[in-house]
Amino acid sequence: MELYRGHILICSGTGCISSGANSIKAAFEKQLAEKDLSGEFKLIETGCHGFCEMGPIAIVYPEGTFYCRLENEDVETIVEEHLIKGRLVKEKLYNPPHSEDKIPSYKEIDFYKKQHRIALRNCGYVNPEDIDEYIVKGGYEALGKVLSEMSPSQAIEEMKKSGLRGRGGGGFPTGLKWEFASKTESDKKYMICNADEGDPGAFMDRSILEGDPHSIIEGMVIGGYATGADEGYVYIRAEYPLAINRLKTALAQAKEYGMLGENILGTGFNFELHIKEGAGAFVCGEETALMHSIEGKRGMPRPRPPFPAVKGLWGKPSNINNVETFANVPVIFEKGADWFASLGTEKSKGTKVFALTGKINNTGLAEVPMGISVREIIYDIGGGITNDKKFKAVQIGGPSGGCLPEDLIDLPVDYDSLIEAGAMMGSGGLVVMDEETCMVDLARFFLNFTQDESCGKCTPCREGTKRMLEILERIVDGKGQDGDIELLEELGETIKTTSLCGLGQTAPNPVLSTLKYFRDEYEAHIHDGRCPAGACSALAKYVIDQEKCKKCTLCTKVCPVSAIEGKPKEVHKIDPNVCTACGVCVDTCKFDAIKKG
Amino acid sequence: MSKKIKSLEDLRKLRQEKEKLTSPREGDNIQVIIGMGTCGIAAGARDVMLTLLDEINRHNLKVNVTQTGCIGMCEKEPLLDVVVPGEGRITYGKVTQDVVKQIVSQHLANGQIVKQNVVGKIEE
Numbered sequence: 098m099e100l101y102r103g104h105i106l107i108c109s110g111t112g113c114i115s116s117g118a119n120s121i122k123a124a125f126e127k128q129l130a131e132k133d134l135s136g137e138f139k140l141i142e143t144g145c146h147g148f149c150e151m152g153p154i155a156i157v158y159p160e161g162t163f164y165c166r167l168e169n170e171d172v173e174t175i176v177e178e179h180l181i182k183g184r185l186v187k188e189k190l191y192n193p194p195h196s197e198d199k200i201p202s203y204k205e206i207d208f209y210k211k212q213h214r215i216a217l218r219n220c221g222y223v224n225p226e227d228i229d230e231y232i233v234k235g236g237y238e239a240l241g242k243v244l245s246e247m248s249p250s251q252a253i254e255e256m257k258k259s260g261l262r263g264r265g266g267g268g269f270p271t272g273l274k275w276e277f278a279s280k281t282e283s284d285k286k287y288m289i290c291n292a293d294e295g296d297p298g299a300f301m302d303r304s305i306l307e308g309d310p311h312s313i314i315e316g317m318v319i320g321g322y323a324t325g326a327d328e329g330y331v332y333i334r335a336e337y338p339l340a341i342n343r344l345k346t347a348l349a350q351a352k353e354y355g356m357l358g359e360n361i362l363g364t365g366f367n368f369e370l371h372i373k374e375g376a377g378a379f380v381c382g383e384e385t386a387l388m389h390s391i392e393g394k395r396g397m398p399r400p401r402p403p404f405p406a407v408k409g410l411w412g413k414p415s416n417i418n419n420v421e422t423f424a425n426v427p428v429i430f431e432k433g434a435d436w437f438a439s440l441g442t443e444k445s446k447g448t449k450v451f452a453l454t455g456k457i458n459n460t461g462l463a464e465v466p467m468g469i470s471v472r473e474i475i476y477d478i479g480g481g482i483t484n485d486k487k488f489k490a491v492q493i494g495g496p497s498g499g500c501l502p503e504d505l506i507d508l509p510v511d512y513d514s515l516i517e518a519g520a521m522m523g524s525g526g527l528v529v530m531d532e533e534t535c536m537v538d539l540a541r542f543f544l545n546f547t548q549d550e551s552c553g554k555c556t557p558c559r560e561g562t563k564r565m566l567e568i569l570e571r572i573v574d575g576k577g578q579d580g581d582i583e584l585l586e587e588l589g590e591t592i593k594t595t596s597l598c599g600l601g602q603t604a605p606n607p608v609l610s611t612l613k614y615f616r617d618e619y620e621a622h623i624h625d626g627r628c629p630a631g632a633c634s635a636l637a638k639y640v641i642d643q644e645k646c647k648k649c650t651l652c653t654k655v656c657p658v659s660a661i662e663g664k665p666k667e668v669h670k671i672d673p674n675v676c677t678a679c680g681v682c683v684d685t686c687k688f689d690a691i692k693k694g
Numbered sequence: 695m696s697k698k699i700k701s702l703e704d705l706r707k708l709r710q711e712k713e714k715l716t717s718p719r720e721g722d723n724i725q726v727i728i729g730m731g732t733c734g735i736a737a738g739a740r741d742v743m744l745t746l747l748d749e750i751n752r753h754n755l756k757v758n759v760t761q762t763g764c765i766g767m768c769e770k771e772p773l774l775d776v777v778v779p780g781e782g783r784i785t786y787g788k789v790t791q792d793v794v795k796q797i798v799s800q801h802l803a804n805g806q807i808v809k810q811n812v813v814g815k816i817e818e
C-alpha cells in the first residue's frame with residue numbers, strides 16, 4: 098500500500114455539499130493531476146466537522162491546516178503554495194470573531210478546543226465509505242471483544258456501569274433499557290435505531306450517519322448481542338439521502354467483512370440489519386409510533402405499557418435507541434465503562450452533541466462534556482453573540498424544551514439541572530437569542546410546530562395546543578386580553594398531564610418556560626400594546642430614548658402622522674396610538690435616539 | 695475471495711496492515727520536514743522528497759512528511775529536519791538522494807543519527 102505525503106480531507110457533509118464541496122473536490126482532483134501530485138496527495142471525502150457555516154472546508158494533513166469558505170479559484174493557490182512550496186495560504190485560514198488572527202491548525206480553533214468528541218470521534222476524520230479506515234481507528238474491536246470475551250449480561254452490566262443515558266431526548270439509562278429487553282423471554286427480538294431526527298434545527302444524528310456510519314452498526318450489533326436480538330432496523334427519514342446512501346454502503350461493507358450476518362467474527366452470533374425510510378413526520382420519532390411505521394401502519398403512538406421491551410415491533414420485544422446513543426456504545430467497550438463514567442457529572446455521564454443556532458457567531462455542531470456551563474458553550478465555543486448584541490435567552494431541547502434567561506447562564510448543562518430549570522436536553526438543539534428576539538413570538542413558533550405535528554389521536558394535544566396557539570397569535574397581534582396568561586398556564590398544565598405521548602406532554606414547555614422567565618414580555622404585549630423586543634410587527638412601535646434625545650425637534654417635522662410630541666428643550670415622545678411604525682423618524686434622528694421597543 | 699474477518703485476531707491483524715491509510719493524519723508520528731524554499735527546490739529538494747517517500751514506503755514506516763520555506767541556510771541546501779516526538783529536532787544539510795536513503799534506514803527506522811550530515815540539533 099502506498100504512503101501518501103499528505104491527505105486532503107474535503108468535508109462532504111450535507112452542509113458543505115450545499116455550499117459547493119463537490120466542485121472544490123473536482124478542482125483539487127484537476128490541480129493534483131495537472132501538477133503531477135496525484136501519487137503524493139490523497140483526496141478523501143469525509144462527513145461533517147460541525148462547523149458547516151465555514152464551508153466548504155478542506156483540511157490538509159499532516160499539518161492539519163484548516164481551510165474554510167473555499168472557492169474554486171482558491172484551490173490552485175493552495176496546491177501551488179501549500180502543497181508544493183509548504184507555505185500556508187493565510188487568506189483562507191479561519192479568522193475568529195473579534196480578532197485579526199488567522200488560525201492555521203484545526204486543533205487550535207476555539208470552536209474545537211473545548212470540545213470533547215466521543216460520538217463525533219471519527220466525523221470529519223475518516224472516510225465514511227471505507228470500512229478499513231474505521232477499522233484502523235479501532236473500529237469493530239469493541240464488537241470483537243464483547244462477542245468473544247463477554248456474556249450478554251456482562252455487556253449489560255458494563256453499559257449500566259458507564260452511566261450512559263439516551264441521547265434521543267428522555268435521557269433514560271441505556272443499560273437499564275437493554276436489561277429490560279434482555280429479560281423478556283422470546284424467540285425473536287429487535288434492536289432499533291431511531292434516526293428520525295424530527296427536531297427542527299437538529300442535525301447531529303444525520304452528521305453521525307453521514308460521517309461515521311460504521312459506529313452505529315457496531316453499536317447496534319453490540320446491543321443486539323446484549324439483549325438477545327438477531328435483527329435490527331435503522332429508521333431514518335427519507336429527507337436524509339446522503340446519510341441513507343452512506344449507511345447503505347457501510348452495511349454492504351460490514352456484511353462483506355462479516356461484521357453483520359451469520360457467525361459474526363467467528364463467534365457464532367448472527368445479526369441482520371435493515372434500513373427503513375420514514376416519511377418525516379415528527380411524531381414518528383416517538384417509539385411506539387415509529388414501530389407502527391416500520392410495520393407499514395400509520396405512525397401513531399399507542400399507550401404504554403406494554404413497553405416496547407415487552408411488546409414491540411410485530412409484537413416482539415424490541416429496544417429503541419437514538420443514533421448518538423449507539424455512537425457512544427463502541428467507545429464504552431473500547432475504553433471501559435469507568436473511563437466513560439469519569440466524564441460528565443454525577444448523574445449525566447459522558448458528552449452531548451449540541452446543534453448551536455440562532456444569534457451566535459459560530460453556529461454548528463459541538464460535542465461537549467456534560468456539566469459544561471451554558472456560558473462556556475455560547476461564548477467559548479460559540480464565539481459569543483452576533484454583532485456583539487446582548488444575550489437574552491437560550492432555548493434548549495427544541496420544541497419539547499424550554500427557555501433559560503440570562504441569570505441562568507452559568508447553569509451546568511445536564512439532564513437534571515435542565516429539567517429543574519424548566520428546559521430539557523431533548524436532542525440537543527440550542528438556539529441563542531439576543532435582545533431583539535421576542536419571547537412570545539418564539540413560544541408561538543415552537544407551539545406552531547408541535548401543533549402542526551400533533552397526530553390528533555388525543556384531544557388535549559389536538560385541541561389544547563390549537564387553543565394555546567390561537568391565544569399566542571392573538572397576543573402577538575396586539576389583541577391579547579386580560580386572563581390570557583392564566584389561561585395559557587392552565588391549558589399548558591392540563592395538556593402536559595393528560596396527553597398520551599411525549600409530543601403532547603412536552604408541547605407546552607416553550608410557552609410555560611417563557612411565561613416563567615419572561616412574563617413581563619407577555620404583560621407588555623397584552624396590557625401596554627408593546628413588544629419590548631421590537632419584533633412583533635403589529636406592536637413594534639417606535640420609542641425615543643429619553644437619555645439620548647437631544648430635543649432637536651427634527652423627528653417631529655418628518656413624522657407623517659404627527660405622532661411625535663416635542664418642543665425644543667423638551668424631551669420628545671411618540672404616541673404609540675398614532676404612530677404607524679413607518680420608521681421615517683429613525684432614519685432622520687442624528688443621535689440614534691429612536692428605537693423599536 | 696471472501697473478505698470475511700473470522701476472528702478478533704484477524705481484525706487486529708488487518709488493522710495493523712492498513713495503518714498507513716490514516717497515518718498522515720496522526721499527530722504523534724515521526725516528522726520529516728524538508729526545506730522547499732526557492733533555493734531548496736533549486737538544490738534538488740523535490741527529488742530528495744520523492745526519494746524519501748519511496749524509502750518510507752519501502753521500509754513501511756509511519757512518518758509524516760511536510761515542507762517548510764527558506765530557513766536562511768541556503769548554502770547547506772537541501773535541508774531536512776527529523777523530529778522524533780520527545781527527542782528534539784535534528785537538522786541535516788547537503789542531503790543528496792543517497793543521504794536520504796541513509797537517513798531513512800538509520801535514523802527513521804533505527805533511531806541512529808547520520809552524524810556526517812547533521813548541521814544542527816535542537817533539544818526539546
Ligand SMILES: Cc1cc2nc3c(=O)[nH]c(=O)nc-3n(C[C@H](O)[C@H](O)[C@H](O)COP(=O)(O)O)c2cc1C
Nearest residue numbers: 263264265291294295382383384418419422599600
Ligand atoms: C414526539 C416525539 C418525537 C421524538 N423524536 C425523536 C427523534 O426524532 N429521534 C430520537 O432519537 N428520539 C425521538 N424521540 C424519543 C424517542 O421516542 C425515544 O425515547 C428515543 O429514541 C429512545 O432512545 P434513547 O434512549 O437512546 O434516547 C421522540 C419522542 C417523542 C415523544
Ligand code: SF4
Nearest residue numbers: 553554555558598601
Ligand atoms: S399527545 Fe398528541 S401526538 Fe401524542 S398521541 Fe396524543 S395527539 Fe398524538
Ligand code: SF4
Nearest residue numbers: 656676677679680682
Ligand atoms: S415611526 Fe413613523 S409614524 Fe411612528 S413616530 Fe416615527 S415617523 Fe411617526
Ligand code: FES
Nearest residue numbers: 110112113145149
Ligand atoms: S457539512 Fe461540512 S462542516 Fe458540516
Ligand code: FES
Nearest residue numbers: 646647651652686
Ligand atoms: S432626538 Fe429628536 S430628532 Fe433625534
